[in-house]
Amino acid sequence: MKRRKFLIGLGSAGIGGSALIGSSAFSRVEAHRSMTIQTAEDPNAYLGMDKCGGDDPTPNGSYAHLDDLGHLKIFMDDENPTIGESPLGEGVNSDSTSEFDRVFQICNQGKQAVCVWIQDDDAWPRVPDGEKDAGERRVDFYYEDAIGRSIVGEDNKLTLKVGECACVGIVTRTYGLQEGDAPLADLDDEITITATVECFEDPGCVEVEEIFLTNSSPTDSDGNEIDGTEILTVDSFNNSAGEAVLTSEQVITDPNFNQVDSLACTPDGQTLYFYDKTTGRLGTLDTDNLGASIDDLGQVNNPSGSDPDEVVLGAFSPDGTLYVVGQRDDDLWEVDPTVSPPQATKVGSTGIDTSGSDIVFDGDTGYLHTNADSPDFYELNTSDGSATARCEIGDALTGLAIRDGGVGDILGSRPPGPASGSGGPGPGEIIRFDRNTCSVEQRYDMILDGEAYLYESGDMATGTRCVLE
Structure with a gap:
């Protein structure tokens, strides 16, 4: 039984004033800007990450790209490599909720079934009282297209069989933020994905x-x-x-x-x-x-x-x-x-x-x-x-x-x-x-x-x- 952690660096998801993304690029929402997800190096590659769909990506998979080091990055700004091929915007609208289904995928490339979740943190930024969606996470990650199925926290873990992949959606809530604010600054722009085999009930x-x-x-x-x-x-x-x-x-x-x-x-x-x-x-x-x-x-x-x-x-x-x-x-x-x-x-x-x-x-x-x-x-x-x-x-x-x-x-x-x-x-x-x-x-x-x-x-x-x- 092994427990492996995968670090994700989440860059400044700033707020912009324009909403130039075409409706076909969205799951349900307005506009957005940059976000970067980066996996820690894992020589055994037990947990693989890629754009959702891999070689046949979903529409929102166009935001995910692998760099030369094999790190997965999410671009929601004019630095996206497909900027000339799809109508991308310049930032998430202020006072808005933006949902992006099936952006990137997590794959079990190990030798045993695993449970996977994004580690929760007491400091995880939430929308303050007095704002719409008060108490909700500024940025949340959810399973496929089910906005109510968060994968943050061990209680929300996913089970992946050997060779199985699960796509992850991203939702941002910018109520009360100003241009240039980083939604996950309180987490030092870093989150952790945990994968472990030590999660299954004893079948007797x-x-x-x-x-x-x-x-x-x-x-x-x-x-x-x-x-x-x-x-x-x-x-x-x-x-x-x-x-x-x-x-x-x-x-x-x-x-x-x-x-x-x-x-x-x-x-x-x-x-x-x-x-x-x-x-x-x-x-x-x-x-x-x-x-x-x-x-x-x-x-x-x-x-x-x-x-x-x-x-x-x-x-x-x-x-x-x-x-x-x-x-x-x-x-x-x-x-x-x-x-x-x-x-x-x-x-x-x-x-x-x-x-x-x-x-x-x-x-x-x-x-x-x-x-x-x-x-x-x-x-x-x-x-x-x-x-x-x-x-x-x-x-x-x-x-x-x-x-x-x-x-x-x-x-x-x-x-x-x-x-x-x-x-x-x-x-x-x-x-x-x-x-x-x-x-x-x-x-x-x-x-x-x-x-x-x-x-x-x-x-x-x-x-x-x-x-x-």
């Missing part, structure tokens, strides 16, 4: 991390291969013994899912997605009922051309996007499972041979491991699909997973031979390695029912879900 549950495996070449007690895909979970790791203790959940005998080498878990840990390499079909299974039948969503298709070819690499990014890589086309794809049948959109070529292994996400950073190239561990660009070499693990892997909600150790599932399928099923391994150097930190033998587990191919995923106590 505990977070439980689960590690999932598929084995697309399972065997029976006599060592004979079974036609199907086995689903397993990792119960525990014994560092001293070097063992990963497994539990078998079921063997999928559905012919549409007997070669599942791509496994992905949703960010909330509630749903597993199975992508069959041979049939190209996508299916789901609730993680709290791993013995149930797979919900077949259909064959993934690309309406614009060829479908992904032999998908064995797949993972969800933190924003809930399902990415896969076809080991025959070496392309990165986005898959939308919410439509029927699921649709794939090509992002771009990885530029490498992606045979085998997996992709995984550490926050917004994607990683890819391949069994066909050296080096074998890459950073994945989800904007264009390109892969950049990072380091060499030197082990043939079937899957990747990251612990602790995507910020912990990286794990890899490993068959016994030098390459997947080269020598048939044998005792499998799970390795823990350093994502920066690729050095192997620990090896664990797969153990099922007290015996070495025969493992040849499949995939791996992790999920953290809230389980009721």
